[in-house]
Amino acid sequence: MATSRPERLRKVLVANRGEIAVRIIRACSEIGIDTVAVYSEVDRDALHVRYADEAYPVGPGAARESYLRIDKLIDVAKKSGADAVHPGYGFLSERAEFAEACAQAGIVFIGPSPRVINALGDKMVARRTMIAHGVPVVPGSVGPVQDVAEAERVCAEVGFPVMIKAAAGGGGKGMRVVNSPDELPSALRAAASEARAAFGDGTVYIEKQLDNVRHVEVQLLADAYGNVVHLGERECSIQRRHQKLIEESPSPVVDEELRTKLGEAAITAAKAVGYESAGTVEFLVDRDRNFYFLEVNTRIQVEHPVTELVTGVDLVVEQLRIAAGRRLRYRQEDLTLNGWAIECRISAEDPYNNFMPSTGKITMLSEPSGPGVRVDSGIYEGFEVTLYYDPLLAKLIVWGETRGQAILRMRRALADYKLLGIRTTIPFHLRMMETTSFIAGRLDTRFLERTPVLETNVTGEHGVIAALAAAAVSHYRRQKAKPLAGAAANGNAAAPNPWKLAARAGLRR
Amino acid sequence: MKYYVTVEDRVVEIDLDETAEGWTATIGGRTYRLDLAATSGDALYSLIVDHASHEVLVEDAPAGGLDVLIGGQLFHILVQDEWERRLANIQRKTAAETGQTVVRAPMPGAVVSVRVAAGDAVRRGQGLVILSAMKMENEIRSPRDGQVAAVHVNEGDKVEQNAELVTIAAAVDPA
Numbered sequence: 001m002a003t004s005r006p007e008r009l010r011k012v013l014v015a016n017r018g019e020i021a022v023r024i025i026r027a028c029s030e031i032g033i034d035t036v037a038v039y040s041e042v043d044r045d046a047l048h049v050r051y052a053d054e055a056y057p058v059g060p061g062a063a064r065e066s067y068l069r070i071d072k073l074i075d076v077a078k079k080s081g082a083d084a085v086h087p088g089y090g091f092l093s094e095r096a097e098f099a100e101a102c103a104q105a106g107i108v109f110i111g112p113s114p115r116v117i118n119a120l121g122d123k124m125v126a127r128r129t130m131i132a133h134g135v136p137v138v139p140g141s142v143g144p145v146q147d148v149a150e151a152e153r154v155c156a157e158v159g160f161p162v163m164i165k166a167a168a169g170g171g172g173k174g175m176r177v178v179n180s181p182d183e184l185p186s187a188l189r190a191a192a193s194e195a196r197a198a199f200g201d202g203t204v205y206i207e208k209q210l211d212n213v214r215h216v217e218v219q220l221l222a223d224a225y226g227n228v229v230h231l232g233e234r235e236c237s238i239q240r241r242h243q244k245l246i247e248e249s250p251s252p253v254v255d256e257e258l259r260t261k262l263g264e265a266a267i268t269a270a271k272a273v274g275y276e277s278a279g280t281v282e283f284l285v286d287r288d289r290n291f292y293f294l295e296v297n298t299r300i301q302v303e304h305p306v307t308e309l310v311t312g313v314d315l316v317v318e319q320l321r322i323a324a325g326r327r328l329r330y331r332q333e334d335l336t337l338n339g340w341a342i343e344c345r346i347s348a349e350d351p352y353n354n355f356m357p358s359t360g361k362i363t364m365l366s367e368p369s370g371p372g373v374r375v376d377s378g379i380y381e382g383f384e385v386t387l388y389y390d391p392l393l394a395k396l397i398v399w400g401e402t403r404g405q406a407i408l409r410m411r412r413a414l415a416d417y418k419l420l421g422i423r424t425t426i427p428f429h430l431r432m433m434e435t436t437s438f439i440a441g442r443l444d445t446r447f448l449e450r451t452p453v454l455e456t457n458v459t460g461e462h463g464v465i466a467a468l469a470a471a472a473v474s475h476y477r478r479q480k481a482k483p484l485a486g487a488a489a490n491g492n493a494a495a496p497n498p499w500k501l502a503a504r505a506g507l508r509r
Numbered sequence: 510m511k512y513y514v515t516v517e518d519r520v521v522e523i524d525l526d527e528t529a530e531g532w533t534a535t536i537g538g539r540t541y542r543l544d545l546a547a548t549s550g551d552a553l554y555s556l557i558v559d560h561a562s563h564e565v566l567v568e569d570a571p572a573g574g575l576d577v578l579i580g581g582q583l584f585h586i587l588v589q590d591e592w593e594r595r596l597a598n599i600q601r602k603t604a605a606e607t608g609q610t611v612v613r614a615p616m617p618g619a620v621v622s623v624r625v626a627a628g629d630a631v632r633r634g635q636g637l638v639i640l641s642a643m644k645m646e647n648e649i650r651s652p653r654d655g656q657v658a659a660v661h662v663n664e665g666d667k668v669e670q671n672a673e674l675v676t677i678a679a680a681v682d683p684a
Binding site (some may be wrong): 241243353354356357359360363364366387414415416417418419420421423426427429430456457458459462463464465466467468469470471472473474475476 | 510512514516517518519521523525532534536541543545547551552553554556558563564565566567568571575576577578579580581582583584586588615616617642645647648650670
C-alpha cells in the first residue's frame, strides 16, 4: 500500500455508531488517541457522540445517506485531521472501496488492505483460495451459480438440503436453505434479490447444508510483516436465522489438539492472502470433529470480547497498534486461554413475539456489574431506539473459571439487567442459561429451531410476585391519588394507622 | 379491596387488605404479607413478600396496563378493580360482536408476501404478511381468531410504520 504509516496514531475517526463505536473510542482514549465521532440526524443524542473528543454530522437517519457515505466520511476525516479510520463492524467495515478511498486520501484504514478485503469478501474467491491451500471447505459449487440448471447439477452432486449464499454476503443476508429440488428456483431468485438489495451484487453460490454442525471461529491477529497468531476459538452455534445470539470462548467441543489444527488452518488462510489486522476465520465443526472453512471476516467481530476475556488481549488496541505499523507483541506460545467467557447479545427484539423489532424510549436502565461482568453498551436511560439501525443495544459478557461458573454468573447478571421502555432479548437469554442442553454444551447451529417458543411463565414464582407487585403498586398509586377522599371515607373513627403512616413516609419520594 | 390482575392472558383475583400489621394479599386462598417501598426513580420498588426480598420495576406500558420486570423477565399486567373490570367487559363484548381489528405495520418496510386473502378464516398467531425491514424478514401474525375482512397491501408494496396491513373481523358463526 502506498500510504505511509505514522509512527503512532494521533487521531482516529470512528466510522460507526452504537456499542462498537463506544468500544473503539474507549480503546483509543486509553492509549492516548483522540477520537472523532460521526453521527446521523437521529443519532445526535447517541452515546458515541458524547464519548468522542470531536463529533461531526454526516446526514439523515438512513444509513445509506450517512454512515454509508464514503465521500462524507473521508471529508470529515480530512477536516478533523484524523490520521486513521476505524470502521467497526457492519456498515463499511468490509467494503474494499472504503479502504481504497482512505488510502487515496492518505488516511490509514484500520483493517486489511483493499486487495485482501476483495479477495476474502468474495466468498467464492475465498473458497477457491482455501481449496488451493489445502484448507477443507464445505462441499458445494466451486464458482457462482448462474441458473437453475447449474444449481440442480450441484445439488444432485452434493445432495439436499443445500444453502444458497451470496458471494458478497455476510450477516445472514442473501442466504436460503433449500430442502428439495422444487424449492430451488424460487429460493435462488429470493437469495439473489436479497443479496442485490443488501450488497449491490446478486451473485450466489451453493454449499451443502451440513447437519449437526457447530459454528466455531478462530480469532487472528496479523501484523504488516507477515507475523500471524491465533487467539483460540469462539463457539457461536446459538443462532437465529444465521444471526448469532450467544457466543463463548473456548468452545465446549474443542480440545487442545483440535485448537491447534483449527489455528493452523486459520493462519494458513491468513498467510495465503497476506492478511493484516484482526480477523476471524469461520469454520463448521461436525460431530466427528471434522472442520470445514466457511469464510473470513475482515473486521472486528461483535463477539470479540469473549476472546479478550479469556486471552487478556485487547483486540481493538492491537488493531490500532498494527495499523500504526507496529509489530505483533505476542508469539503463539504467549497466548493461552484462561477460564471461560460467554456473551449474550442484548437486542431490541421481543422474544415473546417472534423477535419482532421493538422501538421506543428506554425509560429505565440499570446495567449489571460486579465480579467477572462486562457490559459493552451503546445505550443509556432516555435513549430512543429507532428502526434505522441494527437492533443490537449492548453486549453482556461474563467470565468464569469454568463454563459452569460462567453460566451461573450470566444468570445472575441477566437477572440484574434492568431495562424498561422497550422489549429486549434478556428473557430469552435467561431461558437459554436454564436450558439443559445448553448447560451440557450440546450445541449446533440448529439448536434454536428445536427450542420451543418463549412464553411468559405466568404461573412460575416470578409470575406470582409480578402479579402481587402490580396489585400493590396500583393500590399504592390509588391511595396516593385520593388521600382526602380516603380520609373522608374513613371518617374520624380512629387515629391514623401508624403502620400506614410509616409506609407512606417510606413511599414518599 | 379486590383486584383483577391480568398477567399476559391469565386473570388472577387478588384481595388486598390493609391490616394493623401491614398489607396482605390473598390469591386463591393463600395469603401473603406485603411490604412495598419505593426507591429512587419512578419505577423501582422493593417488595418484601413474607420476608422474601424482591426488586421490581413497575412502569406504565405505552399501550395501557403495567410493565413489570422481575428477575430479568418482563410481564405485561393489567390491574382492574371490580368497577373497571365490569366496564372493560362491556366494552370488549361490544368490540367482539361488531369490532374489527386492524393489523398495522410495526415498522416501515417492504411487503415480501401476503399469506391471506379476504374471507379467509384465521387463527390467533397465524402469519398474515411477511414484512422485510432492516434487511430481515418479519412475519406479522394475527392477534386474534377471526376472518380476514380486507387486505390493504400487495406484494412488493413499501409501507410506513403503522400502515394498515390486514383487517380482521369476527369470524362468521358457523352455527
